[in-house]
């Protein structure tokens with residue numbers, strides 16, 4: 001698809017056609033898995049299409065990078081071996097020892113560990129602030145030192161909402177960049193670059209891949225100088241997505257729109273069911289008018305996503321029992337795949353923050369609502385709660 005045609009196309013059309021033209025030689029409609037490390041040169045330096053060595057570029061990865069950039073409305077995309085590999089590459093491309101980063105006070109655990117246990121050793125300081133409180137984020141910025149304001153929205157597992165536009169203004173006023181981890185929303189529901197963010201980060205392991213069969217990460221940027229920096233670090237650090245992984249993630253992205261709509265449909269039904277259930281004390285979902293971030297979420301998201309958290313009436317043991325009794329909801333970490341997952345954040349994904357300010361309630365359950373038949377999901381929850 002030509003660039004001009006691509007810019008005018010709808011989301012689903014871009015998801016299926018952007019970033020790849022049917023193979024010139026064979027007409028292959030889908031980018032083949034180019035399982036090759038190197039490329040024959042037509043005379044010294046005579047590279048075909050710029051391909052020289054697969055750390056630097058591989059056609060399967062190029063196709064994925066093109067489509068993710070098109071879906072986020074950015075100029076360039078970069079695919080990595082994991083979300084955390086993407087994050088580390090970005091941080092080292094942008095920050096130097098002595099710099100400072102503001103991170104969400106409920107950041108994804110792996111992101112917090114990366115800043116706290118890895119980047120800090122290399123002289124990068126960080127301060128946590130609640131993404132839902134623009135004034136608190138502003139107060140956490142150290143003018144002249146803060147290089148990045150890092151935001152997740154919605155956050156995990158309490159689904160707090162950050163106002164991307166307001167946070168971009170605050171970051172830019174202080175000479176910092178706004179990075180948005182868009183993993184929970186996916187580009188179908190939210191496109192941070194259009195709201196003023198400078199860089200979008202993904203764990204493509206989740207909704208982008210969407211089938212729980214591959215680990216991967218991505219960065220998307222609008223600014224071409226920034227793209228050059230990221231490209232240099234991607235090649236220099238080498239944490240790239242391999243061709244098999246890139247193929248799977250690319251295949252997943254083609255159906256992102258239809259999957260997300262079904263995730264949202266099912267999540268809305270689950271929310272309505274839980275709200276009426278006598279053994280449920282509280283339902284947390286940005287689509288609920290009572291959610292403190294509802295208005296902001298409504299402004300910046302197309303719909304409210306597939307993650308639902310709730311608290312049960314019977315305390316921690318009750319929550320553990322529900323997790324154990326669910327059958328259609330598989331007990332497991334991660335999220336964003338076609339299958340529904342259930343987990344107990346306090347004992348599983350968020351066990352490492354027990355006893356800190358980031359501790360989550362012991363009676364909390366997190367659902368990643370999949371795309372199975374909705375009635376089966378409701379019946380399963382009813383049985384598990386009984």
Ligand SMILES: *Cc1c(COP(=O)(O)O)cnc(C)c1O
Nearest residue numbers: 082083084108110183203205216
């Ligand atoms: C999973 C996740 C990550 C980390 O990605 P990996 O692919 O597991 O390295 C980062 N941010 C969020 C919000 C995530 O859910």
